[in-house]
Amino acid sequence: MRRSWAAATVGALVLVVGALSYFLVKVTNERAPSGEGILVWGRFRDAAGLFQKSRVQTAGIPVGQIEKRELDPDMPMARITVRLLPGVKVWENAVVSKKSASLLGEFYLEIDPGTPIGIVKGEKLPMRQLKNGDQILNIREPTGMADLMAxxxxxxxxxxxxxxxxxxxxSGPIASAAENVNKMIETNSIVLQSVLTKVDHIAGDIEQITDTEGGNIRIAIQNVRDITESIKSLVGTSEGQVSKTGEAVRGSLQKLQATVDNLDKSLKNVETITTRLEKGEGTAGRLLTDDTIARNVEDITEDAGGFIRGITKLQTIVGLRTEYNFLSGQPKVYLSVQLVPRPDKFYLIEIVDDPRGLRESVVTNTESARGNTISKSTTYSLNRFKYTLQFGKTFFGLVTTRFGIKESTGGVGLDFHLFRERLLLSVDLFDTQFNRYPRVQGRVAIAPFNQRFFYLSGGVDDIINKRANFGSSGGFDWFLGGQLVFNDEDLKSLLLFGGGAAGGAKK
Structure with a gap:
């Protein structure tokens, strides 16, 4: 009779869970929204480095992600569709820029949402707010290597x-002009020197003729001689300066000619290098012209970008839960770490301090000399600490399935997230070895605050087994407790607060 009642209970529980799962999946398929926020799109000449789920940000703050990339049916360009977060507003004068995120070839989109009032041809005009499915016309793309080489x-x-x-x-007009200036200076210097010599002779003749004319004439002639000497000295000095100027001009022209020759050689070298690059010669040429290398590099950068995005998007959730079992009169403590690489997938690592423990039996037999068993004793030992390693997958944001190791035994679980995860319903099936029937555990958790950092939990444990096979460690029980949940931002705040408190204590 007991066995039939237990089987009926298990069957009823399975039917209830199955019906609830079917109802939630059906409701989700019919009413689950396709996504939050609006979809806008733009045309790009080059979509290399932009992938699905790549981030879209404004002023360094994420405001959305790339929803889809495809070839535009109307033009030979890439069509990139972006999903913006709820509450993000963009106008028709918005600008989308493609920017490099790392040296690995990964890019992201920087969006300037625009303003409600824009300036068009010097006039202020109202701008239309973009709606779901509208196009962003202002696109800015960086110059590629191929465009630069062209x-x-x-x-x-x-x-x-x-x-x-x-x-x-x-080598033509300037050189000829400098040569003519130099020749003119030399010719004029000779003529001027001849004229001065003749003037000097005339002064001597006048002195001889006027020896008897008195001191005034002699003084006048002496003054004329002094004047001619001064003029001769001045002309000699000017001739040297003019000659130096001509030589300096000629030297500057020679240096300019040498510089032009060197620049011509450099340009020839650049032309040779660019020609080899266009022909695909050398390592750099093959990198720029070989499509196979380009595809391999793109695949590598895409894989590396995906790996880096997975690491940077990994979210860590730490939970501490304590529950009091009323029938056994002992508490049960959970310490869990949940690694969430994506919103619909997670890995659960959990350490459990369970008063039931893992039961291990040691049988001791005492035999007589004739081979008969005189006495038999059985010893049971408990290991309170257990561990949980499970993989979880969430469907439609409402139903989560888990499987793996549950409290050091194989197990599966099913979670229901209701009212934006403020109400959690969980069912676990595990521990099929130590009691007559598997251990079935049901739990309800309620978050009284909007931040969902604290949950009140309660439920029943080991529903099917009325009493344990080994002593009192097992069987039906019910519990109440609470749970604290910390995410990445909470942990950063706690670490900063703890570091500041420790620094203040040292001072």
Missing amino acids: DVGTIMPIMRDILQDVRTLT
Whole structure:
């Protein structure tokens, strides 16, 4: 009779859980929203480095993610669709920029949401707020290596023509003008020297003729001689300065010619390098022209970017739960760490201090000399500490399935998240070895605060087994307790507070 009642209880529990799961899945399929926030899109010439789920941010703050990337059906361009978070508003003068996130080739989108009032042709006009499915027209993309090489190839012929014109100028009109100036200076110096010599002779003749004319004439002639000497000295000094100026001009022209020659050689080297790059010669040329290498590098950067995004998006949730079992009169303590790489997947690591413990039996037999058993004793030992290692998958944000190791034995579990996770319903099935029937545990947790950092929990344990196979450690029980939950931001705040308190204590 007892066995039939237990089987009926298990069957009823399975039917109830199955019906509830079917109802929640059906309701979720019919009413679950496709996503929150609005969808906007834009056209890009190059979508390399942009992947699905890549972040979209404004002023360094995440405001959404890339929902989909595809080839635009109307133009040979990439069409990138972005899902913005609820509450993020963008106007028709918004600007989307593609920016590099790392040296591995990963990019993200920086969006300037625009303003309700924009300036168009010097006038202030109201801007339309974008709605779901609208297009962002203002797109900014960085210049790629291929565009840069094309610009260099366009500039090279222009630079070559400029250098040729400079060379022609320095070796033609300027050089001829400098040579003519130098010759003119030399010719005028000779003529002026001849004139001064003749003037000197005339002064001597006048002195001889006027020896008897008196002291006034002699004084006048002496003054004329002094004047001619001063003029001669001045002309000699000016001739040297003019000659030095001509030599300096000629030296500057020679240096300019040498600089032009060196620049021409450098441009020829640059032209040779760019030609080899275009032909795919050398390591750099193969990197720029070989599609296989480019695809391999893109695959590597995509894998590395995905790995890095997985690490940076990993969320850690730490929980501390204490429950009091009323029938056994002992508390049970849980310390859990939940690693969440994605919103719909997590890994649960848990250490449990269970008063029931793991039961291990040691049988001791005492035999007589004839081989008969005289006495038999059985000793049971308990190990209070247990561990849980489970993988969880969430469907539609409402139903979570778990499987793995539950309290050091194989087990599975089912969780229901209701009212934005303020009400949690859990059912676990595990521990199939130590009692007559598997251990079934049901729990209800309620978060009284909106922040969901504290839960009040209660439930029943070992529903099917009315009493344990080994002493009093096991069987039906009911419990009440509470749980504290910390996420990454809470842990950072606690660490900062603890570090500041420790520093103040040392002072």
